[in-house]
Amino acid sequence: MATDDQKNASRRIQQREIAELAGVSISTVSRVLSSAPGISEAVQQRVLAAAAQLGYQRGTARPASRIQNITLLTSLQLAPGLDPFHAAVLSGVEQAAAQEGLHLSYASVGGPDSTLDRLRQNAVDGLLLLSIDEPELIDQITALALPTVMINVDHRELPIDAFLPDNRLGALLAMRHLIACGHRRILHITSLQRRTIRRRAEAYQVALAEAGIAYDPQLVLDIPINAESSYEAMRQRLAKKQLDFTAVFCANDLAAMGVMRAVQEAGLRIPHDLSVVGFDDIATSAYLSPPLTTVRIEAAELAALAVRRLIERAAAPERTSIRVSLACRLIERQSVARI
Structure with a gap:
């Protein structure tokens, strides 16, 4: 009988096989399978057809404390018109989730609370909060009592793991x-x-x-x-x-x-x-x-660190929360003159 770890490894291999058969990236496969926005109908159909051909099925068994299904919550409008910085963060989250064999879904919050109701009802193992400024909204989310990590959220008073640029x-x-x-x-x-x-x-x-x-x-x-x-x-x-x-x-x-x-x-x-x-x-x-x-x-690094911490947080919920400010770097080009 296959172990849980083998099943997780098998799932990652299957996503890679789907990507190869459909002629897309692994992150695109992950986005299609999680119903993420911004994927054309043609690409969706190609990925889903490849998944069906390979007999892809989402596994349900996993080691205790090993998360499988995560949701990224944001008050931003995910599509269309997401700004380039946040688009880069999302891409980094998708890649990191795919590498870890995680099923990633997305939800916008800030309007009606139906999104939070769905999270209470669905089998979500962990949450990533992206650029949410409203403290009241974060309070409602943390009341769900799920492992949670914040990305580009500057609420220093909250005992929640946070990763953001310095x-x-x-x-x-x-x-x-x-x-x-x-x-x-x-x-x-x-x-x-x-x-x-x-x-x-x-x-x-x-x-x-x-x-x-x-x-x-x-x-x-x-x-x-x-x-x-x-x-x-x-x-x-x-x-x-x-x-x-x-x-x-x-x-x-x-x-x-x-x-x-x-x-x-x-x-x-x-x-x-x-x-x-x-x-x-x-x-x-x-x-x-x-x-x-x-x-x-470094948006991709920011995203990868947050995904890794979410896995660690689920495995050890008693750990003290951390706040990581990722160093920025000046890129000198040609738009500044000396006077």
Whole structure:
């Protein structure tokens, strides 16, 4: 008789065989089998046909404390239009779950509580919480008494394992770089209602204080940090001839993209007339004109660490919770000038 470990190994092999037969990646197979969003109908049918041909069945037996079914919960809109950073985290979770032989499903929360009701009724072994800012919502989720790990959630007061970028360090690296290049009037585009982004805004002020530069609230724009909002905000500011700064530090790369477009449409040059720094190092940042200086977050590593910790948490629920801030790295490209 096969052991539980052998059954888990067999399941991973079957997913690999499905991927080979369907001509897709293992993570795509995992997403289709877990009904994840963002997969075309044609790919779904190809994967399901391959699974049926191979006689794929989800195993139910597993060692006690070894989780099998996990759900990723987020207050984000999963599809369409998920931003590149969170898309990279999701991809990392999918790959890590597939490598561990876990069945991964997804759910958006924040509206009606039917999602939490379904979790109470279904056989879910563990939860990953992605970018959920609302404390009340987290309280409702933790009341389910399931092994739980948070990704990119900055609630330091909660005794829950958490993995997130070191937002403070990343922002300090960006600001210190701009200041070292001679910039003292630095516009900051942020979104203060989001806890993780607020850490970056706090570090903006810390870096100014370190350099003896007075904080000017007029140089902080608290807006949705996406390309559209930052483009419009910068366009309006430039239309009023309010170029009273030499650099812009954006809380993410999407905001930086909007800023760059507005600046270039106004006939100004980056970095000759205005320097721009982003945050996240999404894939397109290196292909902008000019390539964007930014702060890199290792999204895949963040996701893999969280999945591994969820397995450990299920095996030893009495362990003290941990908080891991993953170091960020400044990526210098061509959007910053020395003045």
